[in-house]
């Protein structure tokens with residue numbers, strides 16, 4: 001186990017092996033970004049991928065909360081259990097998280113293999129992909145059938161990387177950002193940009209071995225608008241094919257690459273998008289250049305309506321248009337969370353404009 005006092009989550013991972021014999025060879029599983037705070041990532045329900053693994057808050061076994069009244073509450077599965085149940089995914093509205101204790105696993109190496117495929121193949125053989133790799137995810141390049149499948153699995157192989165110079169020196173990404181910027185003037189370019197980058201960076205086989213937390217984390221190279229809803233896993237195929245059909249029917253609606261598809265095990269955390277069901281996260285993006293608004297409303301609304309129809313729940317840290325009425329329907333434990341919040345913070349000291357939309 002590892003206790004964090006507000007440390008950036010990535011730094012915590014780097015420090016874990018040096019924390020003494022009890023912590024040697026330990027590792028925290030993170031999402032795509034590590035320069036975030038431990039209390040921040042659990043507060044919004046950060047997730048990575050792997051159908052046998054829950055979202056990051058499921059790794060929390062205890063925490064200390066400073067409430068609005070100035071009291072410090074220790075919570076765990078055996079102490080203040082109701083507060084613990086709420087505070088593992090706290091939205092920043094229950095108090096100040098002073099410390100967190102994570103259940104860690106022994107340090108391990110991951111082998112990442114990537115290879116090209118098609119959306120139809122991946123969706124037809126989803127169960128088999130999920131069985132074949134512990135941390136399976138895939139990237140779909142909208143306006144095409146192209147998919148990059150990424151497997152990550154435990155290995156005893158020595159560290160290595162087959163990344164190309166285009167990837168190593170980020171040259172591909174500078175070029176991509178330039179082309180995406182150009183496409184903000186000529187939206188019809190987007191389908192060709194998506195295809196071009198699939199062939200340039202993702203059409204070959206790749207293999208990388210490194211410490212797990214280094215392989216799990218990757219850089220988002222350009223600024224972007226993001227939506228990321230979790231839908232019941234059995235709806236994956238239907239929802240993605242519908243999204244593809246919408247884009248085909250409406251050539252004026254453009255979608256930047258990638259659509260990132262990840263998986264997480266169901267859990268028992270009241271405000272977790274994976275509450276009581278194994279889930280598929282469908283993450284869509286639009287490039288967000290400085291000082292320029294890229295139209296995305298049609299894509300955003302079409303995606304949201306497909307996710308809602310599939311019984312989805314939005315990621316708490318990403319864009320959505322939901323309000324309290326939606327959350328009451330999505331989350332069976334929503335009222336219980338509200339009761340805990342009102343008891344811990346009766347005057348709304350920890351509320352802000354976003355949270356008012358969620359709770360009022």
Ligand SMILES: Cc1cc2nc3c(=O)[nH]c(=O)nc-3n(C[C@H](O)[C@H](O)[C@H](O)COP(=O)(O)OP(=O)(O)OC[C@H]3O[C@@H](n4cnc5c(N)ncnc54)[C@H](O)[C@@H]3O)c2cc1C
Nearest residue numbers: 031032033036037039040043044046047091092096097317
């Ligand atoms: C480049 C990038 C990549 C990302 N990739 C992923 C991904 O792969 N998977 C995924 O699920 N998400 C991803 N996200 C979303 C990200 O995980 C969340 O935005 C996360 O909350 C960021 O952590 P933070 O420390 O910046 O949180 P903040 O935004 O600072 O905080 C999040 C919430 O926690 C509250 N909070 C923070 N500290 C405390 C504290 N000590 N006590 C009480 N409340 C507190 C804040 O008030 C806020 O409500 C990504 C975000 C970025 C920018």
